[in-house]
Amino acid sequence: MENPHTYRALHILLFYLLLQFSSLHFLSLAYEVQEKYFVNCGSDANENLTGRNFIGDLKPDSFSFSKKSEIIEGSSNLTTSSLYQTARVFSQQSYYSFEITETGTYLVRLHFFPFSSPSRNLSTAVFDVSDSEFILMSNFTAKNSTGNSAVIKEFFLGIISTDSFKLYFTPQASSFAFVNAIEVFLSPSNFTPENYSSSFPLHTTYRVNVGGPKLTPDNDPLWRNWDTDDSYLSDPNAAVKNQSSALNKNYPGENDGLVAVASNDSVAPDSVYQTARAMNITTSRPANSSNITWSFSVSRNAGHIVRAHFCDITGAAPGNVVFNLYSNGNFRKEIGSVNNTISQHPGVPFYYDFKVSSSESELITISIRPNMEDATDKNAFLNGLEILEIMEGKASISKDESKKVNVALVVGSVLGGGLFLICSFIIGFMLCLKHRKVKKRSRGGISHNLGLKIPLAEIRSATHNFDPKLQIGVGGFGYVYKAILSNGTKVAVKRCKQEGQRSGQGLPEFETEILVLSKIRHRHLVSLIGYCDEGSEMILVYEFMEKGTLRGYLYDSDEPRLSWKQRLQICIGSASGLEYLHKGAAGGIIHRDVKSTNILLDENLVAKVADFGLSKSGPLDETHVSTVVKGTIGYLDPEYMMTQQLTEKSDVYSFGIVLLEVLCGRPPIDITVPREQVNLAEWVMFCKKQGLLEEVIDSTLKGQIDPSSLRHFIETAEKCLQHDSADRPTMADVLWDLDYALKLHQTETLGESHEDSTTTASSAFLLPTIQRFPSLGSTITGADEMESTESEIFSQLRIGDAR
Structure with a gap:
């Protein structure tokens, strides 16, 4: 059987080749959006939003949409932007199609505002969004949106063919899909981390203006939102805010390997580099035992690209501030050393990109700490952070719609001719592997019949084909449904998320749960009724706990x-x-x-410990x-x-x-x-x-x-x-x-x-x-794949953290 790790290993190989040999030329001219589409869905009117002209999709243009759709209008008393008062709704897999004349990395934003109309309540929609190859959003619902704010999802997609590009909307079960507005435009050359990561789409999960105010789209040339970093700081007392209006964008030298000058505000607005967090060094908080840590909740079993933005506005002499950058406690980069001449110049904005390898983590921590040996001024600073999730889940598209292959650009004009040939060879080899048939994965850990297997057909019947109306919870592994088996047993059915099914990422947790629960029986431990591993499905069936979680009876519900x-x-x-x-x-x-x-209560409030994955x-x-x-x-x-x-x-x-x-x-x-x-x-x-x-x-x-x-x-x-x-x-x-x-x-x-x-x-x-623990309640695994780890540096780490 084909080694399932071969393809990933080649991705990693290509990633590091590009990192080692690419020369990331900085942008010297202001970026003007080239090929672009701004779509006002379900409308014949044009709407302007922060300088973007959204064209009604009922007007003829170089984009189209599936005819299997309907238009929904909100009530007249909606106080939100007119852009969010109409939506296009799909009751079956449908798409928007865009004509592409120039290849490159495209920035795609999808806008969702879940208003209610006499015919539809958009907050009840549950659906997937994908391109022709990869899932971008799985089992998405906008029902958690509050106030007059739309839910905006942002992605970077590589398009290598001058052909039509399609975005698919796939309703789950008996539900439907909707969208209010769509943006598709070519991003600046060498702008996105995709240029040196992998061939998968990227989803922007965090964009943070460290030490500065919230920035809205009208403050950004690419209409991005930048959040404040206050809620992500593990220990707010460890940092102080710095501010300066002086920026030096005329840096005369070359980019230093993996560190690149941000000479254009399409990388980040000037205001991001004009504010920062620096160390709060005091008698009670000496530099040798202090650090600044930010914590971010992320998807389990997903790789991420992190971009850290720096600009020395501390006022120290050039080259005096030398510090180390870490992720999840692992050393990443020394900033300010003689090997980074950019960072020795005050006021020069620059950035550094790196990959956090796939793991079972639901947390990324980013930390900075002074280098006590090399620094004259014991300090460290950070101006901004961006975290992008690598989307590896395979899409399920109807056969007549699956001809187009959408693979992100990995090689740009920044690469030399020799490296281009090497990378082209690797990409070609990866694509060949990608389209070879892969045998059904082995589940050796549970290959023996434990007498607990339940047919998929019975589970589908018990859950009404996984009807969203029966969904009672969601966790890192998957979605939980209330169901009644054919023998009358009331159960809870936990189904692995689709991305976990396709990639095999949920398999270890699935096997562990079965193997543990099959050999234990106790009044205060939840019992496993059975499981199903037919095809790509990974499903666990438990005794139903009528009263739900302990948390629900403490503070997280109206119980x-x-x-x-x-x-x-x-x-x-x-x-x-x-x-x-x-x-x-x-x-x-x-x-x-x-x-x-993970402490559940039965109808008599008897506690049972659950979730042994x-x-x-x-x-x-x-x-x-x-x-x-x-x-x-x-x-x-x-x-x-x-x-x-x-x-x-x-x-x-x-x-x-x-x-x-x-x-x-x-x-x-x-x-x-x-x-x-x-x-x-x-x-x-x-x-x-x-x-x-x-x-x-x-x-x-x-x-x-x-x-x-x-x-x-x-x-x-x-x-x-x-x-x-x-x-x-x-x-x-x-x-x-x-x-x-x-x-x-x-x-x-x-x-x-x-x-x-x-x-x-x-x-x-x-x-x-x-x-002190990180300030987000998220499940983590703390072992990034790194070339070096400075565990002793974090021996005194005071960290202050869901999904």
């Missing part, structure tokens, strides 16, 4: 809030399930993703398992995160965070609250120091918790959150302590005078020094 007794019983049940995993299951199992959304099996008697970091930021054990050494105590730490959630009724990371309250553990620690623990307790619990029970509960959480895993209790100890806290609550009379008042309990809560 009635739980009493203190109910919360303690749920914690005890969860701890019992985890203790069984650690010591009672065959060989021992570390869950590795303990969090409130990241679990690790093996003997756990105080041994360390070396593994890439997996789990959810906000819950991750800091020792495991730094050392990649996994023990059962990592589950204990995560469970300690769950205990704080249970007490306080809020998530571990909440970017909607004041900055000092974002990290729950740090906020609780602060309130403890101030003797104000009662301020963080869930308001629905006040007056009903016995102080002795509260104190014992908090002491239990404290022990779980110890930085050193050796200082944490076992889950058996945690179970005993929680059971004791429940007994204290049941035997004491509420409201009676005690020595242990809530305030006393607050002062007794001696939280450990908690590692």
